[in-house]
Amino acid sequence: MVDYSFLLEELKRILKEKQLKFTRQRELVLKALFENEGHFSPEELHRLIQKKNPDTRVGIATIYRTLTLLEEEGLADSISFGKEGKRYEIGLKKHHDHLICTHCGKIIEFFDETIEKRQEEVARRFDFQMTDHAMKIIGICKECREREAGNQTNTQENH
Amino acid sequence: MVDYSFLLEELKRILKEKQLKFTRQRELVLKALFENEGHFSPEELHRLIQKKNPDTRVGIATIYRTLTLLEEEGLADSISFGKEGKRYEIGLKKHHDHLICTHCGKIIEFFDETIEKRQEEVARRFDFQMTDHAMKIIGICKECREREAGNQTNTQENH
């Protein structure tokens, strides 16, 4: 796992390179993504940051602007699923894909070498210059299946 | 490729099963998805349908409601990418994944047996009951790279 000081230096380097400014707000967004395990909506991140830093004013617009910036620079990644809008996580983690449970919303991360290799091959097959890729497996996690088997009533849904 | 009459029968069967009604609007949305190759936003589908059927009034709300229904029943699939919201295509096609060009927005479909197999394995590994899965390869297509190599000026973007 990448450590925070490295991420922070990366951010500073990128900002300098693009002649942008290093601000407390940009740092706070990066830190929030780093410190909180999970995948957050802009709203949720906003709340997290406000709660942890009642001293600093941070507008929701800045959250959006910063997340866009971080994603462009690879310091944040986003996924979206179903009704949910985009959710962000810290970038520069080892690449991985996601299992998403439709019952409890849990997101599990995984990595599979074979899939990675085949993706590169597919891109080559279409003469496509791959810059990124993402895979989602949608379904029902172990815990939800067990819980729902417990409740005799058939709460199974079909989507 | 599945033919339209089959899809229509499927829709009727599903509606009957759920005691819902077969309406002209629902048929029009299914037909629009079937007849138009591509991946459309609700707005775009609305426009397509209105243009082709000036006689029938179709509200945007019905488009949303119908797309949600069709997706739940597997008669439509959706993908989303970047700023774009959800885009829909007809369902019940042979399963496939997508290559998405960030320069021209083109979406290429592909299928890779090895990837499919590995996905099942990953789900098994996590004791996860997979109901669906999706893969996106993001990048720059051949045509865009060629076109942009032609324009001497470096129009390459980095996101």
Added chain:
DNA sequence: CTTGATGCAAAATATTTGCATGCTC
């Protein structure tokens, strides 16, 4: 006829933008 479906407009959300002011550099 009964009940679900629709269009419309209003409401709820989500996201972006303009602008005066504040902070980095």
Added chain:
DNA sequence: GAGCATGCAAATATTTTGCATCAAG
């Protein structure tokens, strides 16, 4: 000090909902 970044509020964009009315079964 110059210029980008920010907060705020207004503007957009997107999606959902309430309700009177319509139409399928």
